[in-house]
Amino acid sequence: MTYKIIIDSCGELTDVMKQNEHFCNVALELSVDDHHITDDETFDQADFLRRVKESKNCPKSSCPSPESYMEAFGDAERIYMITLSSNLSGSYNSAELAKNIYSEEHPDADIHVFDSRSASVGETLIGLKVQELEEKGLDFDSVVMQTEAYINEQNTFFVLETLDTLRKNGRLSNLKAVVASALSIKPVMGSTPEGTICQLGQARGMTKALDKLIQDMLEKTKNTEERVLAIAHCNCPKRAQSMREKIEKLAKFKDIIVVDTAGVSTMYANDGGVIVAV
Known part of the structure; x- marks a missing residue:
């Protein structure tokens, strides 16, 4: 069974994860004044920090569209999405909408959205847990259940x-x-x-x-x-x-x-x- 672990771009991917075909990021968008930045491999941290420091206004972010999530699905038979805490961003709701739209056209698809209730490397670790469980050969429901239990224990x-x-x-x-x-x-x-x-x-x-x-x-x-x-x-x-x-x-x-x-x-x-x- 092919699987995909899709993490919104608040969750950092390690170099090893970036080279693994099972992982991918879906980008949020950032803006500083009138300058717009896509949070993908083109992100320039030094330039961004400079712009934030020079601006009188607060930088802003916008969550990925459902379409952005669905584009990342590919032909995977099992799809796991991991998002920023739903209490901090609309990314989770967008991922849920992507799941619902996709499931209507692919009723047999195994697809789940994890609300990390965290951010950054909290999401990273959840992705690694999903990979660990998948590589052990667990069925989809067991991967979901054990990952949700892991999230409950995470700080x-x-x-x-x-x-x-x-x-x-x-x-x-x-x-x-x-x-x-x-x-x-x-x-x-x-x-x-x-x-x-x-x-x-x-x-x-x-x-x-x-x-x-x-x-x-x-x-x-x-x-x-x-x-x-x-x-x-x-x-x-x-x-x-x-x-x-x-x-x-x-x-x-x-x-x-x-x-x-x-x-x-x-x-x-x-x-x-x-x-x-x-």
């Missing part, structure tokens, strides 16, 4: 240099007012079970905030040796590598993946932001 954490984009785009509506950046207080943020954003704690300075993130992550993560951990960074590879080394000294994971953020994650993480999912 996402992040620390950003600035929360301006999240705040301006209304993604922090349920969050208490964050403390003044003049004090160099960095909130440690995370995902809720529903896929919204919450504040887990705070610390003075980026290094202490990332240490707090690691502490919170390890407290919430059971059976680390059986889990893959992923780190996405926005233009700060040394910071991400330092985190990886600290985590490896504290716990043994099945694997640790490090990637640079693609377009949508870059928009929200901003220069210097770090996202961890496990």
